[in-house]
Amino acid sequence: MCDLILASASPRRKELLAQIGVVFKQCSVDIDESVLPGERPEDYVRRLACEKSQAGFQRNPLPNSQQSAVLGADTTVVVDGVILGKPDSEEQAVEMLQQLSGRTHQVMTGIALTGNGYANSQVVVTHVTFKALDVAQCRRYWQTGEPCDKAGGYGIQGYAAVFVGKIEGSYSNVVGLPLAETAELLGKAGIKIWQV
Ligand SMILES: Cc1cn([C@H]2C[C@H](O)[C@@H](COP(=O)(O)OP(=O)(O)OP(=O)(O)O)O2)c(=O)[nH]c1=O
Known part of the structure; x- marks a missing residue:
């Protein structure tokens, strides 16, 4: 029986969670993603992840077992302490990428x-x-359709891989779900990975 729910509409999070052999169901939740006045980026992503998992929990009553839980996640790009969300237009995407x-x-x-x-x-x-990106390159990248549903206007797992000179830390975290840390979080709740 599946007692884990991923409260996310993201196909990338679904793929990442499946990659570590977790059995789960997916449900989408709709929450207000506005940043609160003066909210720090790390507080913002934690709050939204908590709100997504709580909303998923309220919507899907789970069996009263230790291994029943709802996972939520939120990813944002931060430059100079400023949060970059998903771009709404070509102009915004080009500005973010610049x-x-x-x-x-x-x-x-x-x-x-x-x-x-x-x-x-x-x-x-x-x-x-x-790496350094010129405006023409950013405009061409917008035309690929990749930036629009992604924080910071890029997808490291897609065409934007060529923009990346260096990465320090978790790769899966950039794509939307840090797998080592997610496995730890699930493990603490008694939820197993690598189910075969
Ligand atoms: C930086 C970066 C972000 N992203 C994605 C991860 C997230 O899906 C998205 C950030 O938006 P989120 O609001 O974190 O997630 P979402 O709206 O896609 O899904 P849900 O709220 O239903 O869980 O940007 C990439 O896919 N690749 C990247 O390189």
């Missing part, structure tokens, strides 16, 4: 697990350094 050009930024993912009488969360940070 901000990232030739420098190091942080990708932060909050992960949160909510169960019956149980809640735990964590934030994972990866440092990514981009």
Whole structure:
């Protein structure tokens, strides 16, 4: 029986969680993703991950066993302490990519697990350094369709792989779900990985 729910519409998170052999169901949740006044990026991603897992928990009553839980996650790109969300337009995407050009930024993912009488969360940070990007290159990249649903306007797992000069920390964290830390979080709740 499947007692783990991934509260996410993201196909990438689904693929990543499946990669570590976890049995789960997926449900999407809709929460307000606005940043609170003065909220720090690490607090923001943790809060949203917690809200997603709590919303998923409320919507899907789970059996009262220790291994029943809902996992939520939120990923954001941070440069100079400023949060970059998903771009709404070509202009916004090009502006974001120009901000990232030739420098190091942080990708932060909050992960949160909510169960019956149980809640735990964590934030994972990866440092990514981009090569210099010119405006024409950023405009061409927008045309690929890749930036629009991704924090910071890029997908490291896609065409934007060629922008990356250096990465320090978890790769899966950049794609949306830090796998080592997620496995730890699940393990603490008694949920097994590598189920065969
Ligand atoms: C930086 C980066 C982000 N992303 C994605 C991961 C997340 O899916 C997305 C950030 O948006 P999120 O709000 O974290 O997630 P989501 O809206 O895709 O899914 P849900 O809220 O339902 O869980 O950006 C990549 O796929 N590759 C990258 O290199």
